[in-house]
Amino acid sequence: MNQNVAIIGAGPSGLAAARSLDKHGITWTGFELADDVGGLWDITHPRSTVYQSAHLISSKTTTQFAEFPMADDVADYPSHRELRRYFHAYADRFDLRRRIRFGTEVTAVTHDPATGAWTVTWTTRDGESHREQFTAVIAANGTLSAPNIPAFAGQETFTGQILHTSVYKDPRIFTDQRVLIVGAGNSGCDIAVDAVHHAASVDLSVRRGYHFVPKYLFGKPADTLNNGKPLPARIKQAIDSRVLKAFTGDPARFGFPKPDHKLYESHPIVNSLILHHLGHGDARVVADIERFDGETVRFKDGTSAAYDMVVLATGYRLHYPFLDKALLNWTGAAPDLYLNIVAPTPGLFVVGMIEASGIGWQGRAEQAELVATYLDPHTDPARREQFDRRAAGPRPDLSGGYRYLGLDRMAYYVNKDAYRTTVRSEIAALAGLESNR
Numbered sequence: 001m002n003q004n005v006a007i008i009g010a011g012p013s014g015l016a017a018a019r020s021l022d023k024h025g026i027t028w029t030g031f032e033l034a035d036d037v038g039g040l041w042d043i044t045h046p047r048s049t050v051y052q053s054a055h056l057i058s059s060k061t062t063t064q065f066a067e068f069p070m071a072d073d074v075a076d077y078p079s080h081r082e083l084r085r086y087f088h089a090y091a092d093r094f095d096l097r098r099r100i101r102f103g104t105e106v107t108a109v110t111h112d113p114a115t116g117a118w119t120v121t122w123t124t125r126d127g128e129s130h131r132e133q134f135t136a137v138i139a140a141n142g143t144l145s146a147p148n149i150p151a152f153a154g155q156e157t158f159t160g161q162i163l164h165t166s167v168y169k170d171p172r173i174f175t176d177q178r179v180l181i182v183g184a185g186n187s188g189c190d191i192a193v194d195a196v197h198h199a200a201s202v203d204l205s206v207r208r209g210y211h212f213v214p215k216y217l218f219g220k221p222a223d224t225l226n227n228g229k230p231l232p233a234r235i236k237q238a239i240d241s242r243v244l245k246a247f248t249g250d251p252a253r254f255g256f257p258k259p260d261h262k263l264y265e266s267h268p269i270v271n272s273l274i275l276h277h278l279g280h281g282d283a284r285v286v287a288d289i290e291r292f293d294g295e296t297v298r299f300k301d302g303t304s305a306a307y308d309m310v311v312l313a314t315g316y317r318l319h320y321p322f323l324d325k326a327l328l329n330w331t332g333a334a335p336d337l338y339l340n341i342v343a344p345t346p347g348l349f350v351v352g353m354i355e356a357s358g359i360g361w362q363g364r365a366e367q368a369e370l371v372a373t374y375l376d377p378h379t380d381p382a383r384r385e386q387f388d389r390r391a392a393g394p395r396p397d398l399s400g401g402y403r404y405l406g407l408d409r410m411a412y413y414v415n416k417d418a419y420r421t422t423v424r425s426e427i428a429a430l431a432g433l434e435s436n437r
């Protein structure tokens with residue numbers, strides 16, 4: 001069978017996969033549920049989880065594809081509207097739409113161990129089901145579409161509305177509402193900042209403390225300050241903690257619990273506006289929820305308050321519904337894949353299953369480049385075998401020396417510098433450009 005690779009999803013990761021396969025002259029077919037490219041950055045797409053006020057939280061230079069920089073007149077932290085334009089322009093520039101079947105949902109991906117072939121089943125808008133064989137499959141269907149919804153005692157008695165951030169779009173829903181936002185991650189804080197302009201009151205329920213990084217430090221996007229030169233974990237933590245102390249001060253002053261972890265041991269919250277609003281009394285921090293009771297929410301510290309609307313900013317869970325869990329080697333909250341990319345069954349890859357501060361789309365493009373280099377028919381089979389042995393062996397340390405919190409949402413978290421260095425060295429080893437070990 002001639003090589004033909006299925007790519008599931010045409011967001012930033014799927015586009016990066018298509019681009020890399022093109023560069024290596026490998027035939028591919030794309031499947032995308034929506035009508036165009038851009039993934040979650042197109043707010044009109046069926047699985048988009050961005051909201052009207054969403055902007056990048058990493059700056060454009062840290063985030064963009066290296067071979068396709070954003071124009072100088074694009075803001076440092078562009079909005080989802082700008083990013084939709086960017087991905088359209090990227091697809092135009094590299095002619096990536098030509099092999100994407102839009103309006104198709106992949107419903108099953110199965111493997112035949114006898115032939116090594118992958119069968120992809122998909123449905124079209126009119127409900128027709130189709131299937132086709134491929135030599136390899138790249139799942140690039142995103143990580144932020146399946147909401148993580150916790151259950152609370154007594155929630156069935158709640159007289160108000162409970163919604164997850166995944167369905168939140170427009171801040172006008174908060175008009176005159178007493179709003180409780182559960183979780184102060186990046187989306188929770190963004191949405192709390194939206195809500196203060198409309199709601200009757202805004203409370204933010206938190207279980208633990210967070211570190212807050214402003215978008216600008218010394219007048220520059222905070223993530224551009226050390227110009228991409230990685231520092232050892234302890235030194236970076238020490239320097240950046242001092243800088244943050246000077247700029248944002250102690251988050252406990254604004255009502256947050258003291259963080260139970262050091263800076264960068266969990267995803268930092270890139271938002272100083274929430275502190276601004278807490279400091280102005282527009283919002284307040286409340287404790288972890290104990291239970292719901294009619295219109296009242298009772299908190300674990302014995303306090304309680306009445307609400308009309310509860311927004312669960314409780315994150316997302318990884319979701320690959322079209323793939324048997326064994327094929328992806330699920331272990332706990334995430335598939336256990338070599339470099340978060342390579343599944344143990346030959347020919348199955350995931351691009352985009354990564355969370356890291358500042359990894360950007362270039363980090364995802366490097367994942368795609370690794371897959372394309374591996375699949376490239378010109379790659380020396382002996383080098384591919386060496387790679388397979390490493391992929392089957394113990395997992396490399398991708399923590400960069402940081403002791404990440406042992407939470408489900410950190411199950412696929414890596415340090416961007418350690419990760420990108422390892423991925424690049426694997427690309428070089430496969431391509432025979434330098435020795436990997």
Ligand SMILES: Cc1cc2nc3c(=O)[nH]c(=O)nc-3n(C[C@H](O)[C@H](O)[C@H](O)COP(=O)(O)OP(=O)(O)OC[C@H]3O[C@@H](n4cnc5c(N)ncnc54)[C@H](O)[C@@H]3O)c2cc1C
Binds near residue numbers: 041051057322352353
């Ligand atoms: C508010 C917000 C702010 C963010 N800020 C940043 C940031 O500053 N920097 C950063 O790097 N990242 C940020 N992200 C993370 C974001 O996930 C990535 O930027 C990027 O969108 C990941 O691209 P992706 O292609 O992996 O996934 P997605 O963009 O989610 O694209 C996945 C695509 O797969 C399609 N799909 C899914 N299932 C199927 C199926 N079964 N069949 C066919 N098609 C399917 C979907 O329709 C979608 O188009 C942010 C996310 C949010 C929500």
